[in-house]
Amino acid sequence: MTGRPILVIDSCSDLTAAIVDTLDVHELHFPFSIAGEDREDDFGRTFPHVAFYNAMREGSEPTTAQIPRPVFEEVFRSAAEAGRTAIYLGFTSGLSGTFDSAFLTRQAVLEEYPEADIRLVDTFSASIAEGLFVYEAARMLADGASADELVSWAEANRMRANGYFTLDNLESLKRGGRISDAAAAAGAMLDIKPILLLDREGKLSLKRSVRGRKKSLSALMDIMATRVETPVGTVVVGHADAPEDAEKVRQMVVERFSPAEVLMLEVGPVIGAHVGPGMVAVSFWGAER
Numbered sequence: 001m002t003g004r005p006i007l008v009i010d011s012c013s014d015l016t017a018a019i020v021d022t023l024d025v026h027e028l029h030f031p032f033s034i035a036g037e038d039r040e041d042d043f044g045r046t047f048p049h050v051a052f053y054n055a056m057r058e059g060s061e062p063t064t065a066q067i068p069r070p071v072f073e074e075v076f077r078s079a080a081e082a083g084r085t086a087i088y089l090g091f092t093s094g095l096s097g098t099f100d101s102a103f104l105t106r107q108a109v110l111e112e113y114p115e116a117d118i119r120l121v122d123t124f125s126a127s128i129a130e131g132l133f134v135y136e137a138a139r140m141l142a143d144g145a146s147a148d149e150l151v152s153w154a155e156a157n158r159m160r161a162n163g164y165f166t167l168d169n170l171e172s173l174k175r176g177g178r179i180s181d182a183a184a185a186a187g188a189m190l191d192i193k194p195i196l197l198l199d200r201e202g203k204l205s206l207k208r209s210v211r212g213r214k215k216s217l218s219a220l221m222d223i224m225a226t227r228v229e230t231p232v233g234t235v236v237v238g239h240a241d242a243p244e245d246a247e248k249v250r251q252m253v254v255e256r257f258s259p260a261e262v263l264m265l266e267v268g269p270v271i272g273a274h275v276g277p278g279m280v281a282v283s284f285w286g287a288e289r
Contacts, residue, residue, distance in 0.1 A: 012091040034062040053241035062273040072105040080116035094202030124202030128238035129163025166216040168278025227286040240279035
């Protein structure tokens, strides 16, 4: 293979468009629909995230879909024809069939281009945890890492990407069939705020539940304290149209952990469709899941 590897990322990493524009990556956009319109999750460039969450608050129920196979085929075929290695760091297979589609597309392209070098890494992460992961990978590639070095690092370190989040209410989990109507009603009555994470298979798991928004944000910090690596490197704080609460978390992170940097990200529509407005999350490098 010739030239620098092509790093392929998808929009479920929930990086900002400004950050993505500084990285030498190829973007893949998840499709979604809201208010009767089909759109692409392009890191908020053509449809601001605040507009998406406002539509949800007004009663719109968005739907999401996998990245179509022809989209993968185009980038894999282009890399093969250019004689360049393509490395896709993908949204967790635990929540979507998209990674399987990438695998099947890779197999088809290799039949046509048997010398092609197409690497696929399941991050087993989503949203800002995936964002933390691909952000670090892009920086490694910019610093001169080879394809072999990058893939070896990714496979060895993906379980170190910790991500925890809390929801303002349980409506989106109810709508997605993850909890019952009765559980959602009881949670609302008792002001229950769940703390969730992605497990080793990249699937949603409940860490704990607390009562009240303030306690849920503090709980994120308490969990981080038991798991974060020191010295603390890059930390990501994300939110689904809850900037004030996200800023509170950022301040707590800075005061408590003195990280090397803090990235503030907005949760995009594909993840947002399933968690709803008000989600707040933190991601960091720490103990393996």
